[in-house]
Amino acid sequence: MKSKFSKFALPVAFVALGLAGAFTTSAMEKKLADAGIVPGYRKINATTCEITSTSCDEVHNFLCKTPGNVQLYKLAAPNVCPDMLWRTAQ
Numbered sequence: 001m002k003s004k005f006s007k008f009a010l011p012v013a014f015v016a017l018g019l020a021g022a023f024t025t026s027a028m029e030k031k032l033a034d035a036g037i038v039p040g041y042r043k044i045n046a047t048t049c050e051i052t053s054t055s056c057d058e059v060h061n062f063l064c065k066t067p068g069n070v071q072l073y074k075l076a077a078p079n080v081c082p083d084m085l086w087r088t089a090q
Contacts, residue, residue, distance in 0.1 A: 040072030
């Protein structure tokens, strides 16, 4: 009886855990997208933008800058970053 139970219950438990993990991961990604988290780009010159490791949001409290105090911008098209980014806290 015990072996029949473990042959059925363990695979079902692993599938359930896998599905729960997949839904949780998907929900976290959606929450970040809904929060308006965007990567920051710095302007190299008028026609070149470079991505940074700093993430910003679009809540207009403080200007979003790198740790080196460089203003970050939102990428609108390849190598076009006209809009300044903001962040909730400094």
